[in-house]
Amino acid sequence: MFGIYLRRELSRRRKAALVVAMGLALGIALVITVDSVSAGMTQAQGKVLKSLYGLGTDMTVTKARSAPKPGGSQGPNFRFDAKSSGKTSQSSDRVMTQGGQALKSSLVGKVAAQKGVAAAVGALSLNVTKVDGSFTQGKAESSTGTGQRGGPGGGGQPQVRGGGANFDVDSYSVAGVDVAHQSLGPLATTRITSGRTFTKAQTNAKAAVVSASYAKQKKYKVGSTFTISGTTYTVIGIATPDSGESTTDVYLPLQQAQSLGDAKNKVTTIYVKATDSQRIAPVKKTIQSNISGTTVTTSADLASTVSGSLSTASDLASSVGKWLSVAVLAAAFLVAALLTSSAVSRRVREFGTLKALGWPSRRVTRQVVGESMVNGLIGGVLGIALGLAAAYAVTAVSPTLTAQLGGTGGTGGPGGGPGGPGRQTAGNTLEIALSAPVSATTIALAVGLAVAGGLIAGAMGGWRASRMRPADALRSVS
Template identity: 80%
Template sequence: MFGIYLKRELGRRKKAALVIALGLALGIALVITVNSVSAGMTQAQDKVLKSLYGLGTDMTVTKTRSAPTSGSSGRPNFQFDASSNGSDKTQSSDRVMTQGGQALASSVVTKVAQQKGVASAVGALTLNVTKVDGSFTQGKAQSSGGNSGNSGSGGQGGPGGSGSGGNSTAAPQVQGGGANFDVNSYSVAGVDVGDQTLGPLAGSKITTGRTFTAAQSNAKVAVVSKSYAKENSLKVGKTLTISGTKYTVIGIATPDSSESTTDVYLPLKQAQTLADAKNKVTTIYVKASDSKQIDAVKSAIQKNISGTTVTTSADLAETVSGSLSTASNLATSVGKWLSIAVLAAAFLVSALLTSSAVSRRVREFGTLKALGWPSRRVTRQVVGESVVNGLLGGALGIGLGLAAAYAVTAISPKLTAQLGNTGGGGGMGGGPGGGGPGGQASQNTMEIALSAPVSMTTIALAVGLAVAGGLIAGAMGGWRASRMRPADALRSVS
């Protein structure tokens, strides 16, 4: 009886039911869209952090770079041979400097790994290599009279002297000559080949060749990023020269999410040899045993290992700026309150429309009560109709929300993310792309394609909102219907 009457009444008031359902649908669709875009923002931010931190890394440990000592600027310097043999002098020099903070002893990696809550810890050495390559061209001295270098007979040959035959006594001038140099700077990361699940290479996959093996802890081999290999025409099997040492390229690495901030990867011992930093690291990558205890692990490391700076992914996320940060703030703040306002308005409108519809059914409900329907049965009938309207609105809202999320993913708008320096010369937690020599601030700009994934939790939320909207509207309408009396129906008869 309940189902038959429900179907008949909804069929009689199709327009009213559709208006109520559409109102709820718009509110639910907005909630789905905002939630899916917000989830896409979170995924985009995770991509930015993983490209810098490496897969599975929860935090990094660095040490703030100390101020340069007296008489030292901390900047790279180059010294060339000033020999004058020959007219052209070719010069080439590589300057290798540690990057991202003051170097830590390798023993600190073991201390960090022994802290409570730490699952694993891996050290890495980040270097900046500046290559200067070019040549000097020697100039030639010439006098205005064209007789430079000819002492002549009877002339004094010196400045101010008098010569015979009217020769010029002007001082000779150097003409021609100069220098032409090319400066190329790139980053190098020393990787612990014994554990490559953490560290700068963990955020990339080897698309050509292979990665390091445990036996290559001190081998002269290298893995280069895809962009650096393309720029310098490097392929697997070719050699790369750094500061006079030749390295064989064994693999090409492609970042999982964005452009890599590291150009060349070497075994850690080889990087330490290049930088004259034996048993030193600049960054310690840490994975916690429990992701919920990251703050506790951070506090333990800072307390037990003095002089270190611990940077978590949450700390690093605060330095992300650009359109990604702006859109994320918009989705989480403005979008959330807009969704709440629209939902509240949709619930209120549906409740008022239901109550208005009940007012127009005075004769119907009064007659049903005269036939013996108790008030709770009338209330149940109104609530049932409202819940069906709510579920219909929920289905329409889910459809509209999914369409909006699909449109965002199909368009894939590009967002920029700028990773600013976290201070202290460590830059980005000391990872690749951090502060350069001397600890200067730097920014690494990345471009991320936005997607809008819809999870089952969001769908469940939409269904819950649809049922809630129907119950709210039904409660108000049912309360009004339950207060009607059979006499009201008789008075409404013309």
């Protein structure tokens, strides 16, 4: 009897049921869209932070560089040997540590021993500035023109003509990698697309892995060689970053990098992986308390340095978007409840007659709630369909968002600040394509909202119907 009456009433009031269902559907669709876009924002931010950190890296330990002493060297200093030949080629490399003050390698073990730390790996960040070119010696010529004052015979003063210098300056970043623990550190966010990576036996090998962008710029391939400060290295692999652009140009075994940078048993960055990714803050506090003078940077700290359209859109999705969806959903629930209550008030004769025939109030209430629940479920199905369509449209269009990694002078983030080891960025920009993934949790939330909307509307309408009396039906008869 309940099902037959329910089907007949919904069929008879099809337009009213559709209006209630569509109101709920719009609210639910907006919730699904905002939730899926927020999930896409989270994924995009994860890609950005992955390009800053190593895969599996929860935090890094560095030490801020101390202020230079008065009268100290403030910039590059290149010295070339003077030679008597007319045209002489000159080349010089200046290798400097980057990413903060160097730390003792023994601190890596001390950090690894802290409570909550699963693993710790040291890395050394270098910046190499190569000056390469030639001097051309000028030639002395004497002027013999008339009317000039000079020595006997009217000769003029000798003048140097020609000569000069032509030098190219190339600056690139180098990361010293602990070849025994490559799953944590500078190479963790890359994949080898040509050649191979270091073996555990190559702790001091004259071998290098170069980034794909740098290899393209220098026309390097596997087997190519290059020289840094008189040491020749052979390219054994080409690395491509998992996301964004490479922020390190050359990867060397840690011992080789320490030799080049005159930093024996030194590192500039300690990459740390926590035993529990949900307890990063306590581990950070423990490291800072037990190892004084260091700076511990987590992904949350780096997230605050990310700006650009990605950050703006994420803020809108997390604040304005969510509040807007809550407001629209609340309005949809209220409209559904008011429309249901209004529909009940127009069915005075019907419910009064049913009560006169012996229907108890709870049965009338159950009938109204049942109709509202069906309207809510229909609205849920429509809302899920609309939400999925909106999420699919966002993914299909894939709008590009930019993430500006704020310049920190090479001292704030892992390996020397956002942008990676040794890279002093005034603002490294990454472009991320936005997607809108819809999870099973979001669908379950939509179903729950549909049921909740039906219950709220049914509760209000049922309460109104339960208060009607048979006499009300008689008074409504004209």
